[in-house]
């Protein structure tokens with residue numbers, strides 16, 4: 440029988456204290472530190488579900504909703520939202536907590552697509568997912584829907600590149616905050632018609 444696992448079996452929470460060396464010039468926690476921790480928790484969650492080594496194939500947009508201060512605790516909660524054949528999507532919610540005031544902020548949410556691999560770096564099938572609540576069904580459906588949207592976006596991007604029209608594009612962006620300063624194009628080299636020189 441095919442292997443299936445529940446979402447709970449691989450759910451992972453990582454908590455880390457934000458120390459001064461993680462801060463940027465503005466005194467807030469560097470975005471890259473949080474992104475690195477997100478990748479780490481995504482790996483743990485994916486590898487637990489897959490029972491295999493996993494690599495990060497793609498990361499959805501990461502919006503920083505609130506700054507994180509030195510001394511706060513951040514917790515990253517990860518769960519498998521969707522599985523396909525060899526890939527799966529891990530949803531990660533990040534919160535930060537001020538231990539003195541008990542204030543809790545939602546700082547990020549993002550989705551990581553991870554691919555399972557064997558020791559020869561060949562992709563391997565991941566177990567299916569047992570969905571046990573409305574929330575888990577909603578997350579699975581949302582990830583499935585997003586995958587379809589990404590496919591469509593990729594096709595659109597390709598189409599736009601192939602059918603790019605300079606004059607039409609300039610017209611569309613004319614009210615954006617840009618100045619077009621193109622160098623006048625060099626005159627096209629004169630074509631030499633064989634034998635023309637002799638005739639004139």
Ligand SMILES: CC(C)(COP(=O)(O)OP(=O)(O)OC[C@H]1O[C@@H](n2cnc3c(N)ncnc32)[C@H](O)[C@@H]1OP(=O)(O)O)[C@@H](O)C(=O)NCCC(=O)NCCS
Pocket residue numbers: 493494495496497522523524525526527552554562
């Ligand atoms: C991710 C990777 C294994 C995919 O390899 P590939 O030759 O494209 O493999 P396949 O075409 O067989 O795709 C395997 C799965 O990955 C998925 N996938 C590949 N690229 C993807 C992307 N950019 N976004 C989402 N899913 C992707 C495919 O849809 C497929 O999923 P499925 O089997 O569930 O349908 C390969 O591109 C790779 O090794 N990338 C580098 C990963 C890495 O170094 N990450 C950072 C450090 S961990």
